[in-house]
Amino acid sequence: AQSVTQLDSHVSVSEGTPVLLRCNYSSSYSPSLFWYVQHPNKGLQLLLKYTSAATLVKGINGFEAEFKKSETSFHLTKPSAHMSDAAEYFCVVILTGNQFYFGTGTSLTVIP
Amino acid sequence: KAGVTQTPRYLIKTRGQQVTLSCSPISGHRSVSWYQQTPGQGLQFLFEYFSETQRNKGNFPGRFSGRQFSNSRSEMNVSTLELGDSALYLCASSFGTIFPGELFFGEGSRLTVL
Numbered sequence: 519a520q521s522v523t524q525l526d527s528h529v530s531v532s533e534g535t536p537v538l539l540r541c542n543y544s545s546s547y548s549p550s551l552f553w554y555v556q557h558p559n560k561g562l563q564l565l566l567k568y569t570s571a572a573t574l575v576k577g578i579n580g581f582e583a584e585f586k587k588s589e590t591s592f593h594l595t596k597p598s599a600h601m602s603d604a605a606e607y608f609c610v611v612i613l614t615g616n617q618f619y620f621g622t623g624t625s626l627t628v629i630p
Numbered sequence: 631k632a633g634v635t636q637t638p639r640y641l642i643k644t645r646g647q648q649v650t651l652s653c654s655p656i657s658g659h660r661s662v663s664w665y666q667q668t669p670g671q672g673l674q675f676l677f678e679y680f681s682e683t684q685r686n687k688g689n690f691p692g693r694f695s696g697r698q699f700s701n702s703r704s705e706m707n708v709s710t711l712e713l714g715d716s717a718l719y720l721c722a723s724s725f726g727t728i729f730p731g732e733l734f735f736g737e738g739s740r741l742t743v744l
Contacts, residue, residue, distance in 0.1 A: 552732075561634070561720055561735030608673065610730075618730050620673040 521545065522611040524621035532629045537581075537596040539624045541609035544590065550612040551592040553583055556623075557605045565607075568592060579603070604628045632656065634723050634736035642742045648709040651739045653721030655702050661685075661726030662704035663733065664696060667718040676719075679704055680726045708741075716743045 525540040543549060550569045554562040566577025573585040579602075583594045592609060609621040635654040643649050655662050663678035663686075675688040679698035696706045702723070708715055718740050722733035 554733075554735075559737070561737045562722075562733070563735065564732055567732060612730060618675070620675075622672045 521613060521617075521619040522609055522621045524607075524609050524624050526624050527622065528625045528627070530627040530629060531599045533601055534598050537594070537599045537603065537626065539594040539607050539609075539626065541592045541594065541621060542590055543592065543609075543611045545611065545613050547613070548587060551583075551585065552610040552612075553577065553581070553592075553594050554608045554610060555605045556608065562608065565594070599626075599628045601628050601630060634721060634734055636719075636721050636736035636739050638739060639737065640740045640742075642744060643711050644744050645711055645713060647711050648707060649711060649741060651706045651719055651721075651741075653704045653706070653723075653736060655704070655721075655723030656734055659723035659725055659734070660702055661724045661729055662698055662702060663722050663724075663730065664704070664706050665720040665722065666690075667720055667738070668716070673720075676706070678729055680729070686729060711743045713743050716741060 521544050523542045531537055548570055552567045553565040555565050556562045565581050566575045568575050568585045576582045581596045583592050585592050607624045612618040637652045661680045664676040666674050676690055677696050678686040682698045693709045698704045718738045720735055720738045722735045724731050724733050
């Protein structure tokens with residue numbers, strides 16, 4: 519069973535418009551959740567993390583995500599896309615113990 | 631503060647050879663973990679080392695092995711290379727009290743197997 523699902527493999531937005539990258543998880547418990555970004559030929563960089571504190575999490579570069587237990591979702595948003603946001607985004611879920619799973623990634627294209 | 635350093639950045643090998651990749655973690659980080667990234671399989675966890683001991687392991691064959699030294703630097707070895715081992719190999723470090731927690735990634739070693 520897939521523990522984390524990124525619903526879109528590719529998202530394309532115009533510069534200055536909102537960004538929505540979707541992530542759903544499967545867990546009976548409240549997991550820890552992360553979003554990482556990977557720019558071309560680079561390693562992954564942490565954007566933000568949820569660890570059972572506030573459900574709305576603010577990250578770097580204007581990104582934020584909201585943990586919704588009822589929907590088992592942790593979608594990543596940004597009000598206004600910038601060209602430098604073009605990258606691959608990964609949702610990561612940590613279940614009980616040391617079980618953790620990477621999503622398959624969402625490639626974000628920003629159109630000038 | 632220096633980030634995670636991986637060497638070499640690029641390498642080409644032929645089938646049947648072996649390869650060793652190196653990872654120097656951020657100073658003070660005691661956990662080093664390794665990942666394989668391919669277009670088909672995405673990001674997959676290989677293993678994690680903490681204080682020179684393998685603490686967690688993914689689902690990879692025994693051809694993939696690693697070790698960690700007393701200064702927390704880690705090496706990963708792949709023996710008897712196969713074409714399917716072509717991938718970007720990423721290393722990440724963390725303080726290590728809880729794994730995985732917040733991971734700091736290197737830029738990766740891109741391995742091509744011919």
